[in-house]
Amino acid sequence: MASLSATSLSFKAPSIQSTRISQSISFGRFQSSKSLRLQISCAAKPETVQKVSDIVKEQLALSADTALTAESKFSALGADSLDTVEIVMALEEKFNISVEEADAQNITTIQEAADLIEDLVQKKPAA
Amino acid sequence: MVDKGPVISLCRSLLRAGHQYPDYNIREYAKRRTLEGFRMNKNLTDHSKVEEAYAEGKKQLEVVERVVKVYLAYPPRTKNIMELKLQ
Numbered sequence: 001m002a003s004l005s006a007t008s009l010s011f012k013a014p015s016i017q018s019t020r021i022s023q024s025i026s027f028g029r030f031q032s033s034k035s036l037r038l039q040i041s042c043a044a045k046p047e048t049v050q051k052v053s054d055i056v057k058e059q060l061a062l063s064a065d066t067a068l069t070a071e072s073k074f075s076a077l078g079a080d081s082l083d084t085v086e087i088v089m090a091l092e093e094k095f096n097i098s099v100e101e102a103d104a105q106n107i108t109t110i111q112e113a114a115d116l117i118e119d120l121v122q123k124k125p126a127a
Numbered sequence: 128m129v130d131k132g133p134v135i136s137l138c139r140s141l142l143r144a145g146h147q148y149p150d151y152n153i154r155e156y157a158k159r160r161t162l163e164g165f166r167m168n169k170n171l172t173d174h175s176k177v178e179e180a181y182a183e184g185k186k187q188l189e190v191v192e193r194v195v196k197v198y199l200a201y202p203p204r205t206k207n208i209m210e211l212k213l214q
Contacts, residue, residue, distance in 0.1 A: 080169075081131065081135055082135075082138065082162065082165055082166060082169065085135060085138050085139055085142070086142075086162060088139075089139070089142050089143075089146075089158075093146070101136060101139070104139070105132075105135075
Protein backbone atom coordinates (compact mmCIF):
# COMPACT_ATOMS: atom_id res chain seq x y z
CA MET A 1 0.00 0.00 0.00
CA ALA A 2 2.07 2.80 -1.30
CA SER A 3 1.16 6.35 -0.56
CA LEU A 4 2.81 9.26 -2.27
CA SER A 5 3.38 12.00 0.19
CA ALA A 6 2.12 15.39 -0.86
CA THR A 7 5.43 17.09 -0.38
CA SER A 8 7.81 15.80 -2.95
CA LEU A 9 10.52 13.76 -1.40
CA SER A 10 13.52 15.69 -2.47
CA PHE A 11 16.14 13.18 -1.84
CA LYS A 12 18.99 15.03 -0.26
CA ALA A 13 20.07 11.97 1.61
CA PRO A 14 22.62 12.21 4.39
CA SER A 15 25.05 10.63 2.00
CA ILE A 16 26.47 12.40 -0.97
CA GLN A 17 25.64 12.18 -4.61
CA SER A 18 23.27 15.08 -4.97
CA THR A 19 23.16 14.43 -8.69
CA ARG A 20 21.61 11.08 -8.00
CA ILE A 21 18.05 10.73 -9.17
CA SER A 22 16.26 8.22 -7.04
CA GLN A 23 12.59 7.60 -7.06
CA SER A 24 11.23 6.57 -3.76
CA ILE A 25 7.74 5.78 -2.76
CA SER A 26 7.11 6.33 0.89
CA PHE A 27 5.50 3.27 2.31
CA GLY A 28 3.36 5.14 4.72
CA ARG A 29 6.37 6.09 6.82
CA PHE A 30 6.76 9.62 7.97
CA GLN A 31 9.82 11.09 6.40
CA SER A 32 10.66 14.70 6.79
CA SER A 33 11.33 16.01 3.35
CA LYS A 34 13.80 18.53 4.63
CA SER A 35 17.40 17.62 5.18
CA LEU A 36 17.32 14.00 6.18
CA ARG A 37 20.35 14.32 8.36
CA LEU A 38 19.07 13.44 11.79
CA GLN A 39 16.80 10.68 10.70
CA ILE A 40 15.51 8.74 13.62
CA SER A 41 14.25 5.50 12.23
CA CYS A 42 14.45 2.11 13.83
CA ALA A 43 15.15 0.00 10.78
CA ALA A 44 16.85 0.90 7.55
CA LYS A 45 14.91 2.89 5.00
CA PRO A 46 13.58 0.95 2.03
CA GLU A 47 15.64 3.13 -0.27
CA THR A 48 18.83 2.10 1.45
CA VAL A 49 17.85 -1.54 1.28
CA GLN A 50 17.12 -1.09 -2.40
CA LYS A 51 20.47 0.50 -3.07
CA VAL A 52 22.25 -2.25 -1.17
CA SER A 53 20.32 -4.86 -3.16
CA ASP A 54 21.36 -3.22 -6.41
CA ILE A 55 25.00 -3.27 -5.46
CA VAL A 56 24.79 -6.88 -4.35
CA LYS A 57 23.14 -7.86 -7.62
CA GLU A 58 25.83 -6.12 -9.57
CA GLN A 59 28.71 -7.63 -7.62
CA LEU A 60 27.38 -11.14 -7.70
CA ALA A 61 26.23 -10.80 -11.31
CA LEU A 62 22.69 -11.91 -10.54
CA SER A 63 19.99 -11.55 -13.15
CA ALA A 64 17.79 -8.51 -12.86
CA ASP A 65 14.71 -10.44 -11.84
CA THR A 66 16.26 -12.34 -8.94
CA ALA A 67 14.03 -11.72 -5.99
CA LEU A 68 16.14 -10.16 -3.27
CA THR A 69 14.54 -9.68 0.09
CA ALA A 70 16.04 -7.81 2.98
CA GLU A 71 16.68 -11.09 4.71
CA SER A 72 18.61 -12.67 1.87
CA LYS A 73 21.89 -13.99 3.11
CA PHE A 74 24.93 -13.34 0.97
CA SER A 75 26.05 -16.91 1.26
CA ALA A 76 22.67 -18.11 0.04
CA LEU A 77 23.15 -15.95 -3.05
CA GLY A 78 26.38 -17.69 -3.85
CA ALA A 79 28.86 -15.26 -2.35
CA ASP A 80 31.95 -16.50 -0.59
CA SER A 81 33.93 -14.47 1.90
CA LEU A 82 35.90 -12.70 -0.81
CA ASP A 83 32.70 -11.66 -2.52
CA THR A 84 31.46 -10.35 0.79
CA VAL A 85 34.61 -8.27 1.17
CA GLU A 86 34.07 -6.90 -2.30
CA ILE A 87 30.46 -6.06 -1.57
CA VAL A 88 31.40 -4.27 1.63
CA MET A 89 34.05 -2.25 -0.22
CA ALA A 90 31.53 -1.32 -2.90
CA LEU A 91 29.10 -0.20 -0.21
CA GLU A 92 31.82 1.82 1.49
CA GLU A 93 32.55 3.55 -1.76
CA LYS A 94 28.94 4.17 -2.64
CA PHE A 95 27.87 5.57 0.69
CA ASN A 96 31.19 7.16 1.51
CA ILE A 97 31.51 5.47 4.86
CA SER A 98 34.17 3.42 6.53
CA VAL A 99 33.25 0.05 7.96
CA GLU A 100 35.28 -1.38 10.81
CA GLU A 101 36.78 -4.86 10.66
CA ALA A 102 34.58 -6.26 13.39
CA ASP A 103 31.41 -4.82 11.89
CA ALA A 104 32.29 -6.10 8.47
CA GLN A 105 32.67 -9.66 9.75
CA ASN A 106 29.13 -9.58 11.09
CA ILE A 107 27.36 -8.62 7.91
CA THR A 108 25.55 -11.62 6.55
CA THR A 109 22.25 -10.32 5.19
CA ILE A 110 21.14 -7.35 3.17
CA GLN A 111 19.15 -5.95 6.06
CA GLU A 112 22.17 -5.99 8.33
CA ALA A 113 24.22 -4.17 5.75
CA ALA A 114 21.54 -1.53 5.29
CA ASP A 115 21.20 -1.04 9.05
CA LEU A 116 24.92 -0.65 9.49
CA ILE A 117 25.09 1.83 6.64
CA GLU A 118 22.29 3.95 8.07
CA ASP A 119 24.02 3.89 11.42
CA LEU A 120 27.33 5.04 10.00
CA VAL A 121 25.79 7.67 7.79
CA GLN A 122 23.97 9.17 10.74
CA LYS A 123 27.01 9.20 12.95
CA LYS A 124 29.17 10.76 10.33
CA PRO A 125 28.77 14.54 10.50
CA ALA A 126 27.27 15.31 7.13
CA ALA A 127 29.64 17.72 5.49
CA MET B 128 49.07 -21.95 9.37
CA VAL B 129 47.16 -18.83 8.41
CA ASP B 130 43.43 -18.80 9.03
CA LYS B 131 40.68 -17.25 7.03
CA GLY B 132 40.41 -14.25 9.33
CA PRO B 133 43.83 -12.72 8.72
CA VAL B 134 43.56 -13.49 5.04
CA ILE B 135 40.30 -11.59 4.74
CA SER B 136 41.85 -8.80 6.79
CA LEU B 137 44.77 -8.64 4.43
CA CYS B 138 42.45 -8.51 1.45
CA ARG B 139 40.52 -5.67 2.98
CA SER B 140 43.69 -3.75 3.84
CA LEU B 141 44.96 -4.12 0.30
CA LEU B 142 41.67 -2.95 -1.15
CA ARG B 143 41.55 0.01 1.21
CA ALA B 144 45.14 0.99 0.47
CA GLY B 145 44.61 0.69 -3.27
CA HIS B 146 41.55 2.88 -3.02
CA GLN B 147 43.69 5.85 -1.97
CA TYR B 148 45.41 6.29 -5.29
CA PRO B 149 44.43 9.54 -6.98
CA ASP B 150 45.15 8.06 -10.39
CA TYR B 151 42.24 6.11 -11.88
CA ASN B 152 44.36 3.57 -13.72
CA ILE B 153 46.43 2.29 -10.89
CA ARG B 154 43.51 2.45 -8.51
CA GLU B 155 41.44 0.15 -10.68
CA TYR B 156 44.43 -2.08 -11.27
CA ALA B 157 45.10 -2.48 -7.55
CA LYS B 158 41.51 -3.47 -6.93
CA ARG B 159 41.39 -5.88 -9.83
CA ARG B 160 44.74 -7.45 -9.06
CA THR B 161 44.09 -8.05 -5.36
CA LEU B 162 40.75 -9.69 -6.03
CA GLU B 163 42.24 -11.77 -8.79
CA GLY B 164 45.18 -12.77 -6.64
CA PHE B 165 43.04 -13.80 -3.72
CA ARG B 166 40.58 -15.66 -5.88
CA MET B 167 43.35 -17.52 -7.65
CA ASN B 168 44.75 -18.82 -4.39
CA LYS B 169 41.38 -19.40 -2.86
CA ASN B 170 41.57 -23.17 -2.92
CA LEU B 171 45.10 -23.74 -1.75
CA THR B 172 45.38 -26.50 0.80
CA ASP B 173 49.12 -26.90 1.17
CA HIS B 174 50.16 -25.06 4.35
CA SER B 175 53.47 -23.84 3.04
CA LYS B 176 51.87 -22.47 -0.12
CA VAL B 177 49.29 -20.65 1.95
CA GLU B 178 52.04 -19.12 4.07
CA GLU B 179 53.91 -18.14 0.97
CA ALA B 180 50.90 -16.47 -0.59
CA TYR B 181 50.11 -14.66 2.63
CA ALA B 182 53.67 -13.40 2.96
CA GLU B 183 53.58 -12.16 -0.61
CA GLY B 184 50.34 -10.39 0.09
CA LYS B 185 51.87 -8.62 3.05
CA LYS B 186 54.83 -7.56 0.99
CA GLN B 187 52.55 -6.13 -1.68
CA LEU B 188 50.62 -4.26 0.97
CA GLU B 189 53.83 -2.50 2.00
CA VAL B 190 54.58 -1.67 -1.59
CA VAL B 191 51.13 -0.25 -2.17
CA GLU B 192 51.28 1.92 0.90
CA ARG B 193 54.67 3.27 -0.06
CA VAL B 194 53.70 4.00 -3.62
CA VAL B 195 50.46 5.67 -2.59
CA LYS B 196 52.54 8.32 -0.86
CA VAL B 197 54.45 8.99 -4.05
CA TYR B 198 51.29 9.27 -6.09
CA LEU B 199 49.70 11.58 -3.58
CA ALA B 200 52.65 13.93 -3.98
CA TYR B 201 51.77 14.44 -7.65
CA PRO B 202 48.03 14.14 -8.05
CA PRO B 203 46.62 14.26 -11.57
CA ARG B 204 45.24 17.63 -12.57
CA THR B 205 42.20 16.46 -14.45
CA LYS B 206 39.77 13.65 -13.93
CA ASN B 207 40.17 10.60 -16.07
CA ILE B 208 37.38 10.28 -18.62
CA MET B 209 36.45 6.90 -17.21
CA GLU B 210 35.59 8.54 -13.95
CA LEU B 211 33.12 10.98 -15.38
CA LYS B 212 29.49 10.10 -15.03
CA LEU B 213 27.57 9.41 -18.17
CA GLN B 214 25.74 12.51 -19.29
